[in-house]
Amino acid sequence: MIPTTVHGYPRIGGDRELKRACESYWDGRSGAADLDAVAARLRREVWESLRDAGIGTIPSNTFSYYDHVLDNAVLFGLVPERFRAAFEAADDRESELAAYFAMARGTGDLPPMEMTKWFDTNYHYLVPELSPATRPRLAGGKPLSEYTQAKGLGVPTRPVLVGPLTFLMLAKPAADAPEGWRPLNLLDDLLACYSELLDRLSAVGARSVQLDEPILASDEGRAELPALEHAYGRLGAQARRPELLVSTYFGAIGAQALEVLKGTGVEQIGLDLASGPEGVAELARVSGLGDKTLVAGVVDGRNVWRADMPGKLSTLGSVLGLAGRVEVSTSCSLLHVPIDLDAEPGMDPAVRERLAFAKQKVDEVVLLGRALSEGDGAAAAELKAARGSAPASFTNSRVRARLEALGGATTRVGDGRRTVAGKEPVLATTTIGSFPQTPEVRRARADHRAGRIGDGEYERLMRAEIDRVIKLQEDIGLDVLVHGEPERNDMVQYFAEQLDGYATTANGWVQSYGSRCVRPPILYGDVSRPEPMTVDWITYAQSRTDRPVKGMLTGPVTMLAWSFVRDDQPLGDTARQVALALRDEIADLEKGGIRHIQVDEAALRELLPLREESRADYLAWAVESFRLATSGVAASTRIHTHMCYSEFGRIVGAIEALDADVTSVEAARSHMELVGDLSAKGYRRAIGPGVYDIHSPRVPSVEEIEASLRSALRALSPEQLWVNPDCGLKTRGYAEVEPALRNLVEAARRVRAELGR
Ligand SMILES: Nc1nc2c(c(=O)[nH]1)N[C@@H](CNc1ccc(C(=O)N[C@@H](CCC(=O)N[C@@H](CCC(=O)N[C@@H](CCC(=O)O)C(=O)O)C(=O)O)C(=O)O)cc1)CN2
Numbered sequence: 001m002i003p004t005t006v007h008g009y010p011r012i013g014g015d016r017e018l019k020r021a022c023e024s025y026w027d028g029r030s031g032a033a034d035l036d037a038v039a040a041r042l043r044r045e046v047w048e049s050l051r052d053a054g055i056g057t058i059p060s061n062t063f064s065y066y067d068h069v070l071d072n073a074v075l076f077g078l079v080p081e082r083f084r085a086a087f088e089a090a091d092d093r094e095s096e097l098a099a100y101f102a103m104a105r106g107t108g109d110l111p112p113m114e115m116t117k118w119f120d121t122n123y124h125y126l127v128p129e130l131s132p133a134t135r136p137r138l139a140g141g142k143p144l145s146e147y148t149q150a151k152g153l154g155v156p157t158r159p160v161l162v163g164p165l166t167f168l169m170l171a172k173p174a175a176d177a178p179e180g181w182r183p184l185n186l187l188d189d190l191l192a193c194y195s196e197l198l199d200r201l202s203a204v205g206a207r208s209v210q211l212d213e214p215i216l217a218s219d220e221g222r223a224e225l226p227a228l229e230h231a232y233g234r235l236g237a238q239a240r241r242p243e244l245l246v247s248t249y250f251g252a253i254g255a256q257a258l259e260v261l262k263g264t265g266v267e268q269i270g271l272d273l274a275s276g277p278e279g280v281a282e283l284a285r286v287s288g289l290g291d292k293t294l295v296a297g298v299v300d301g302r303n304v305w306r307a308d309m310p311g312k313l314s315t316l317g318s319v320l321g322l323a324g325r326v327e328v329s330t331s332c333s334l335l336h337v338p339i340d341l342d343a344e345p346g347m348d349p350a351v352r353e354r355l356a357f358a359k360q361k362v363d364e365v366v367l368l369g370r371a372l373s374e375g376d377g378a379a380a381a382e383l384k385a386a387r388g389s390a391p392a393s394f395t396n397s398r399v400r401a402r403l404e405a406l407g408g409a410t411t412r413v414g415d416g417r418r419t420v421a422g423k424e425p426v427l428a429t430t431t432i433g434s435f436p437q438t439p440e441v442r443r444a445r446a447d448h449r450a451g452r453i454g455d456g457e458y459e460r461l462m463r464a465e466i467d468r469v470i471k472l473q474e475d476i477g478l479d480v481l482v483h484g485e486p487e488r489n490d491m492v493q494y495f496a497e498q499l500d501g502y503a504t505t506a507n508g509w510v511q512s513y514g515s516r517c518v519r520p521p522i523l524y525g526d527v528s529r530p531e532p533m534t535v536d537w538i539t540y541a542q543s544r545t546d547r548p549v550k551g552m553l554t555g556p557v558t559m560l561a562w563s564f565v566r567d568d569q570p571l572g573d574t575a576r577q578v579a580l581a582l583r584d585e586i587a588d589l590e591k592g593g594i595r596h597i598q599v600d601e602a603a604l605r606e607l608l609p610l611r612e613e614s615r616a617d618y619l620a621w622a623v624e625s626f627r628l629a630t631s632g633v634a635a636s637t638r639i640h641t642h643m644c645y646s647e648f649g650r651i652v653g654a655i656e657a658l659d660a661d662v663t664s665v666e667a668a669r670s671h672m673e674l675v676g677d678l679s680a681k682g683y684r685r686a687i688g689p690g691v692y693d694i695h696s697p698r699v700p701s702v703e704e705i706e707a708s709l710r711s712a713l714r715a716l717s718p719e720q721l722w723v724n725p726d727c728g729l730k731t732r733g734y735a736e737v738e739p740a741l742r743n744l745v746e747a748a749r750r751v752r753a754e755l756g757r
């Protein structure tokens with residue numbers, strides 16, 4: 001029998017039980033015991049469903065209350081200094097959980113750990129903060145207790161940990177670390193802790209342990225081959241330990257890294273054989289893995305398309321002779337896909353029959369294992385149900401003809417766009433778009449969806465909300481207003497619901513960070529806009545005030561990044577179709593009298609390829625599609641854009657090339673690093689480096705915001721500087737948002753006064 005496994009499984013529960021349990025615990029509506037009980041049940045459900053599906057080796061420790069990188073930091077006592085006392089003092093479950101969630105979410109006085117994207121996915125992890133003073137130690141027992149829980153249920157499992165190299169390379173030096181010191185300097189100390197843990201896991205009976213090293217798919221990871229060799233040389237040579245699976249994913253790792261791993265004592269190597277042909281080629285280049293096990297990641301863990309079974313079988317066939325043993329697997333954890341397609345009975349069958357969510361992917365893995373061991377005959381019928389080519393109805397020739405005709409005509413007629421002076425005050429204040437999605441707003445949408453209220457009533461409620469948000473902003477004294485986005489369930493899904501070529505799900509939730517989830521839409525065919533999407537809402541908001549209201553749209557890159565996208569044409573072609581729809585929307589907004597239009601490219605940095613060699617091509621289509629969307633406007637119309645996530649250093653050129661007048665960016669959790677990046681590279685447009693972190697419930701003081709503004713002004717001219725939070729306010733409550741924005745406006749006023757403006 002060909003063995004099977006998966007690298008990980010969604011942990012939120014089919015009905016988002018984990019989200020509800022956490023939020024209820026945070027609100028004080030339930031206690032630690034309730035939360036732990038939900039968690040134990042969710043873990044059990046995953047293990048049992050994998051077992052019942054016929055998966056051979058089942059992973060454990062893939063569960064997390066908030067984030068698995070945070071869990072790994074806590075496991076090894078790598079807690080930021082400001083949380084240390086509470087962490088060390090925790091002596092019962094309540095205080096332990098309080099210390100854990102404080103790191104993730106912050107407290108009244110303490111800012112949370114920085115959050116950033118997990119490689120090129122929409123999942124966020126918490127960034128460990130390390131310094132030479134940090135002493136790793138085996139401080140927790142989560143992998144042990146989860147292993148034991150599963151064993152008690154009769155399910156032997158393979159505990160999963162973030163590998164030492166990936167963990168250290170994703171960490172950042174704490175503020176007090178000396179210049180030039182790298183977290184990787186802690187490798188030896190940390191390896192000692194992994195060793196101790198492996199020893200203990202072996203003692204409780206674990207047969208194998210999975211160490212995830214996706215960093216090897218990036219250029220940074222590939223540059224650390226000596227560290228790789230050292231780490232796995234050492235762990236591999238350990239006497240008492242379970243078998244080691246070093247799992248790599250999000251791309252091929254290069255023949256050199258593979259050669260290094262092959263030379264160590266680890267028994268199993270996991271390779272991503274789904275993201276391209278390189279994986280198999282590299283395996284051949286190193287002449288196979290000898291007697292090691294190849295965990296062959298053939299079923300793509302990141303998209304929702306059904307696997308091409310004959311193709312997968314042929315890939316598996318080609319690697320069978322290249323390892324001592326081959327285990328069929330997904331390319332990565334299934335964390336990034338929704339749980340069950342069966343929860344989507346309402347979806348268009350023509351689309352639905354082409355899809356596989358986590359549960360269906362598990363079945364694909366099992367089927368491949370069977371077909372491989374018993375010959376294709378055994379599973380012939382199921383194997384034939386391969387995807388086939390897309391039906392003609394997914395194509396829209398009008399869109400294709402229009403794009404063809406437009407060609408490369410995407411230059412803006414810009415004059416004076418870059419001088420802010422005269423149009424808005426210096427240090428103009430604004431927000432990123434969304435205001436709190438209150439329980440009332442969400443309930444109205446749920447009622448509307450369920451037919452409990454009609455279109456008229458829903459529209460009335462949303463307009464009332466817009467009235468409130470406009471009034472509040474006038475009262476606070478913001479310069480450029482927004483309508484608050486109350487009518488949007490999500491900034492991507494909302495548009496996908498109105499575009500042809502896109503399907504949306506009712507229950508296809510995927511974790512984004514902590515308890516926050518999204519339902520990524522599915523872009524399956526040519527995209528077009530049957531009618532205006534936002535014009536009524538925005539023009540309504542503008543009719544309620546004399547101040548300018550910004551229209552809000554989601555840009556092409558972000559529409560793709562946060563969706564599951566067809567894989568039968570280059571992403572750039574798909575982006576152009578989305579851009580064309582946005583171009584029409586922008587023209588309609590302009591016709592409606594809207595003078596500021598923001599096109600969010602929140603995910604521009606996130607989608608940057610992990611390998612340098614693919615970046616220029618990506619940035620070219622990313623910039624081109626943004627300009628296709630925005631270049632139709634008059635010179636007097638202001639184009640804004642917004643990007644989440646810092647570390648813009650390497651894409652400053654592309655940001656400049658977007659040709660947006662004003663760019664607002666996340667900077668609060670990463671302490672204005674980016675302002676330095678931008679000014680060092682000669683960035684001259686207007687920019688709004690977020691002055692406070694919207695991911696935390698903390699209200700920033702006037703003085704704190706003033707300090708941020710002064711620090712930004714060391715690198716930017718007053719004309720260039722806009723003042724705004726670092727992202728949308730949808731996840732916050734009014735109790736925090738109102739004082740925070742009042743402080744923001746006051747801080748801008750004081751700094752303007754200081755400048756005599
Ligand atoms: N797609 C996407 N990716 C993103 C972001 C983003 O905004 N969108 N932002 C960045 C950070 N990530 C985020 C991800 C999710 C959320 C978020 O707020 N998610 C909401 C759900 C948003 C949503 O879809 N809301 C729907 C459904 C809400 C819902 O759960 N309704 C209840 C019923 C509610 C009631 O009766 O009161 C239900 O269905 O059970 C709506 O408002 O219509 C959540 O998890 O709570 C925020 C940021 C990066 N990536």
Ligand code: MET
Nearest residue numbers: 432433434600602728729
């Ligand atoms: C995740 S980026 C968010 C941008 C969007 N306009 C908002 O304010 O919510």
Ligand SMILES: [Zn+2]
Nearest residue numbers: 602644727728
């Ligand atoms: Zn944002």
